[in-house]
Amino acid sequence: MTSTTDLPLTVSGVHHHYRGQKTLNGIDLTLQSGEVLALLGPNGAGKTTLIRTIAGRLAPRQGSVSVLGNDPCREQKARGHIGLVPQHLALYDNLTARENLEVFGQLFGLSGSEAKARADDLLSLTELRDKASARVGRLSGGMRRRLNIAAAVMHRPALLLLDEPSVGVDVKALEGVVALIRRLREEGYAILMTTHDMALAEAVCDRVGILKAGTMIAEGSLDVLKVQHFGRSRIVEARFAEPIEPGSADALEQLGLEPVPEDQSRWHGLSETSEDILNRLMMLQDVPPVSAVSVREPGLADVYRHVTHEPVAEKAIA
Template sequence: MTGLPLLTVSGVRHAYGPRTVLAGVDLALSPGEIYALLGPNGAGKTTLIKTICGRIRPEAGSVRLQGQDPARVSAARAGLGLVPQEIALYAHLTVAENLATFASLAQVPRRDVPAAVQRALQLTRTVDRAHVPVRHLSGGYQRRANIAAAIVHQPALLILDEPTVGVDIDAREALDAVIRGLRDLGVAVLLTTHDLEQAGSLADRVGFLRDGALVLEGPPQALIAEAFGSRMEVLVELSSEPDAAGEALLTAAGLSRTAHRARLWTCLEADGYAAAGRLDKQLRKAGLCSREIRVREPSLHNLFSLVAERTLAA
């Protein structure tokens, strides 16, 4: 992270009818910084992105990109590139044809278009697919081609809405490498994601949006250390889904169900390994079979649960 903020969002408020979605959001982003915006479904992430892009005018507060308001000044909008959730490319055109089209739309001078296309292909590692129609590309290549289209005019800020949707695990590393490469060139990157592994490994800072405000913000490892200290996560994977009595027992033992799998239960303990042994015995005695008990360092998943459950100390 270097220099003064490139993007400043101050006290932004927005409502859809009676429903307030953004209730005073403050956010600053510097050149060469990756910021991951996290939050449950419907938290307002996409609305905030639309506001930053100038597509929604906030009812209160302000957005400034390089000192200008993107909702009013088209030159400010030229300073950003957006990769939406759904791939937004011409499916029948090749990657290079798409990039040339997007370059022209972004008013790159005609003589500079070939070099701009080449640069975007190289930065997104899509040179080998330059002459392939987009509809024949894998999900990972389509996403990178969409990033290429968003950066062909060399914006200072790149915004990615859910970049890992439709991208398989193997292609994610390549995607992350492209995002890091852009960051290293000084591009500021703002992304929304439900992929907490990606956010934890990629972002310089994360921000949790809840109830229309950023309730927690900072470097992921520092936030995790601050929230959990030296506690470890104990994960219990049961052989089968517990019945009501089993659930009561697990809850009484201090475990809570993970969001994604009914058989996977978790708790945070100061004495992680000893606690795992204790739990194992306790569960066996009660007739609950665990397939595996793991002890690991807390992650953004734990922090996300903590924030979502509003149990974080004020």
């Protein structure tokens, strides 16, 4: 059996509150080396509070956090096992990419020559070699995000915490961030990231945790969560030419459909045998014309909507 001392992260019964308002309500979590866990949840769910607690920036009111057997709040040694990339990037804009990495290396206790060698390796890993001498202020959002991730692993921590790694990164540049997270996972980093971006989470995570009002309401691999919440059913979705008026909603609800929370012209429901529902949908009168229908396997966005009863963020897909 793996003990707490071997694991990059063990969170046990963590509670936190701000001025009497509960923000974390008994969180349990473990993370193995080479595993990526995406922490999802609506605004204010407690994701950043949990990341800050794990990083040792906030003390839990109750419960404990262990990083390779050390408490990040009390033991400096634990902080040496953690790399943190905050949502708002922490880089020196007037220094070059290479200089930034070297400065971070020295802050983490590497010697000058160690920091140089490690910066070289990480410039290659992040595909920023040709930008090594460029000032950070001149780099794109995606490049800066990759560089900040590199800075956070200069000292080879066991645990990497990424708070909203897609912020400031456009859709195309996100591929570079995805590739980097995958490479770091292959190198054995345990990675915990918060995100609102379902596509990013689906692309890189081994497990998902969904927080709502400080409670972990779902946790597991995406495959397990899909079976738990949808069994063998698939998602049937109809897109209408116009939003549905209240008077037409009954007919759709009788088919077992409900509006997609973030888009009232899309209605969806679960079905094991989709043909029947599709035929009945086409026969409906007094509803606007159907412009598209689809039948698909549930994805992370569907699991998220199902357990949180909240819309998925705009940028997310499906």
